[in-house]
Structure formats: structure tokens, C-alpha cells
Amino acid sequence: APRVLSGIQPTADSFHLGNYLGALRQWVALQDSHEAFYCVVDLHAITVKYEAEALRRRSKVSAAQLLAMGVDPERSTLFLQSHVPEHAELAWVLGCLTGFGEAGRMTQFKDKSSKQGADATTVGLFTYPILQAADILLYTPTPGPGERVFHVPVGEDQRQHLELTRTLAQRFNHRFGDTFVAPEAYIPQGAAKITDLQEPTAKMSKSASSPQGIIDVLEEPGPMRKKIMRAVTDTGSEVTFDEENKAGVSNLLRIFAALDGSSIEDLERRYEGSGYGQFKKDLAEAVLDTFGPIRERTQKLLDDEAELERILARGAERASAVAAGTMDVVRERVGFVGRG
Ligand code: TYM
Numbered sequence: 001a002p003r004v005l006s007g008i009q010p011t012a013d014s015f016h017l018g019n020y021l022g023a024l025r026q027w028v029a030l031q032d033s034h035e036a037f038y039c040v041v042d043l044h045a046i047t048v049k050y051e052a053e054a055l056r057r058r059s060k061v062s063a064a065q066l067l068a069m070g071v072d073p074e075r076s077t078l079f080l081q082s083h084v085p086e087h088a089e090l091a092w093v094l095g096c097l098t099g100f101g102e103a104g105r106m107t108q109f110k111d112k113s114s115k116q117g118a119d120a121t122t123v124g125l126f127t128y129p130i131l132q133a134a135d136i137l138l139y140t141p142t143p144g145p146g147e148r149v150f151h152v153p154v155g156e157d158q159r160q161h162l163e164l165t166r167t168l169a170q171r172f173n174h175r176f177g178d179t180f181v182a183p184e185a186y187i188p189q190g191a192a193k194i195t196d197l198q199e200p201t202a203k204m205s206k207s208a209s210s211p212q213g214i215i216d217v218l219e220e221p222g223p224m225r226k227k228i229m230r231a232v233t234d235t236g237s238e239v240t241f242d243e244e245n246k247a248g249v250s251n252l253l254r255i256f257a258a259l260d261g262s263s264i265e266d267l268e269r270r271y272e273g274s275g276y277g278q279f280k281k282d283l284a285e286a287v288l289d290t291f292g293p294i295r296e297r298t299q300k301l302l303d304d305e306a307e308l309e310r311i312l313a314r315g316a317e318r319a320s321a322v323a324a325g326t327m328d329v330v331r332e333r334v335g336f337v338g339r340g
Contacts, residue, residue: 004027004030004034004150005037005039005139006037007040008040009040009041015216016204025188031071034151036077041132041135043082043088045058047122047125061302064298068297083315086320090330093330094133097171103127106160113125129164133169137172139323140169140179140326151184152183152186188258190254191255196210200231212230218294218298219295228283237275239276239279241264255287256286259283
């Protein structure tokens with residue numbers, strides 16, 4: 001079967017609706033047709049300010065949420081990035097193939113570093129996309145006969161990092177011989193960029209949004225309903241899709257359509273003349289129908305930490321087997337002496 005790989009940072013106590021619709025829902029679906037590798041990228045999470053104990057807790061909660069959403073450890077490989085040291089090792093090699101200016105053109109780095117200032121910005125944040133390229137390319141399908149397609153399910157904001165990954169794969173192949181398959185971003189139609197409920201022109205984001213702007217997967221029903229009812233709309237009352245003049249309503253329509261499978265036109269017709277209130281109420285129920293069961297399952301999984309650790313250990317073992325094979329080839333091709 002063709003392979004997929006993706007990663008998510010354990011930087012909050014809960015994933016949010018943007019993560020779910022932009023990426024995680026596709027992770028679950030792709031398991032039916034692909035051999036999947038899904039990684040909680042804890043090395044990426046230390047590129048910004050953090051607390052060690054919070055990181056440890058969040059890595060476990062992240063893994064539990066992925067399982068609760070339907071990532072199936074029998075069919076797929078779910079693991080923590082820090083359990084597989086080859087990620088950091090390949091990142092070093094790829095970093096030596098990346099131009100300083102090239103890395104400096106990454107817009108996520110420019111956004112984050114301009115908000116923090118140069119001295120608060122770590123070198124790790126600068127090289128972050130190179131580590132991401134390593135995450136992906138370690139699991140590249142074996143070149144030669146067989147699958148040449150390699151998908152990476154992500155939201156719209158990861159497009160540029162995926163382009164860099166492709167460039168580095170091609171550069172390595174050109175210089176050292178065919179080794180990596182250049183991966184393709186697998187970005188969903190419609191829900192690739194979910195925006196902030198309070199600031200509907202900005203991306204819903206763990207680092208930038210206020211709590212009122214984010215819908216957390218693990219949120220309690222009461223506060224969740226309130227947030228949706230208070231989502232910024234506009235002074236009108238028509239539930240119609242108009243990105244330019246009605247960014248808030250358009251975002252809610254996109255979310256609703258993605259969750260309930262209706263088209264945006266269907267929803268416009270369903271809520272014609274009924275105002276924003278009923279629309280938001282129904283949207284809140286749709287969100288709760290999806291996240292309620294995930295929240296309960298996550299809680300259960302966290303109650304049995306030993307089992308969670310067993311699942312992650314098995315995932316690390318399977319991921320290591322693939323990563324070690326790729327690194328053997330890489331070390332040889334770049335000119336390192338074998339250990340014999
Ligand atoms: P991260 O942890 O920020 O986000 C995880 C996934 O959620 C998507 N996403 C969104 N999609 C739609 N609307 C939003 N508002 C929204 N916010 C986040 C992201 O696009 C992502 O798919 N660099 C990656 C993590 C990473 C990775 C990888 C991904 C590390 N290594 C290898 C793929 C492959 C990141 O920061 O995701």
C-alpha cells in the first residue's frame with residue numbers, strides 16, 4: 001500500500017477544530033487505503049518557550065486524542081518523534097543542504113520570529129522546517145519498483161514547508177543518487193484553513209488565538225456552546241457565504257459543511273430567513289456530536305497510562321525499523337564511513 005506520514009505538535013492541552021478538520025480527520029480516513037505513520041512531534045514543540053512537565057503531559061494527551069479520533073495502532077504506526085533519534089540525525093544532513101537564505105524565506109518562521117524578536121527566537125525555530133522535512137523523508141517509500149506516491153495530509157499553512165521538503169528531496173537525489181520520493185501535500189478542499197472565532201480573518205491557532213477564538217476538541221459542552229454562540233459574525237442576519245464581507249459567517253458555514261457533510265448552498269437554503277441564532281445553535285450541536293465521544297474516549301485512554309505507553313513503544317519500534325533503514329542508505333551516500 002502507498003504510504004502517508006504526518007505530524008502534529010503537542011503544544012497545547014487539547015487539539016483544536018482547525019487541526020481536526022484541516023488534518024486529523026484525513027489522518028484517520030487515509031488509514032483505509034495507506035500504510036500510515038503518524039508522529040507527535042515533541043522535538044518541534046521545544047523550538048518555542050515551554051515547560052518540561054507540560055510537554056510530557058501534552059505528548060501523552062496528544063497521543064490519546066489521536067487514538068480517540070480513530071488512529072488505529074493495529075493498522076498504523078503512532079509514535080513520538082523523540083523516540084526515534086534518526087529524525088534529528090537526518091535533519092542535520094538536510095540542514096547542510098539547505099541555504100541560509102532559503103530557510104529565511106519560510107513565512108511561518110518570519111511571522112513567529114517577528115512577533116518574538118531576534119533574541120527570543122531560537123535557532124531551533126529557524127531550522128524547524130528542515131526537521132519537518134526529515135520527519136517526512138525518513139519514511140519515503142523504498143525507491144525502485146513500487147509506489148512512487150507519498151502523501152502528507154496537512155492544512156493549508158504547511159504548504160510552504162512541504163515545498164521545501166520536495167526541494168530537499170530532489171536536491172539530495174540529484175547530488176547523491178535517487179534516494180527519496182518527493183512527497184505531496186494532501187490538503188482537504190474547503191476546510192484547509194479554519195479561522196479564529198473572534199478574529200475570522202486570522203487562522204485558528206494554538207499560539208496566536210485567544211481562548212475565545214479557539215474550539216478545543218476536549219472542551220466541555222457548556223463553554224463550547226457559549227463560544228460558538230459568541231462567535232463574531234456581522235451586523236447583518238443572512239446566513240450566506242461571502243468571504244470578503246462576511247468572513248465570520250463564512251468560516252462557520254465552512255465548519256458546519258465539513259462536519260455534517262452538507263454543501264454550503266444546502267446550508268444557506270436551510271437557514272434562509274432564520275437568522276444567526278438558530279444556525280449557531282445547530283452548529284454547536286454538530287461540533288458536540290463529533291467531539292463529545294472523542295473527549296470521553298481520550299479520558300478513558302488517559303486512565304490507562306501503561307497501555308498508552310505500550311502502544312507508543314510498539315509504534316516507536318516500527319518507526320525505528322523504517323527510519324534506521326533509510327539512515328543506513330543516507331550515511332553511505334553522503335560519504336560517512338560504515339561502522340562495520
Ligand atoms: P501543527 O501542530 O501546527 O498543526 C497540526 C495540523 O493541523 C493543521 N492546522 C490547521 N488546519 C486548518 N485550519 C487551521 N486553523 C489549522 N491549524 C493547524 C496544520 O496544517 C497541521 O497539518 N509543522 C507541523 C507539524 C509537523 C509535520 C511534520 C506535519 C512536523 N513534522 C511532518 C506533517 C509532516 C505543524 O506545525 O503542525
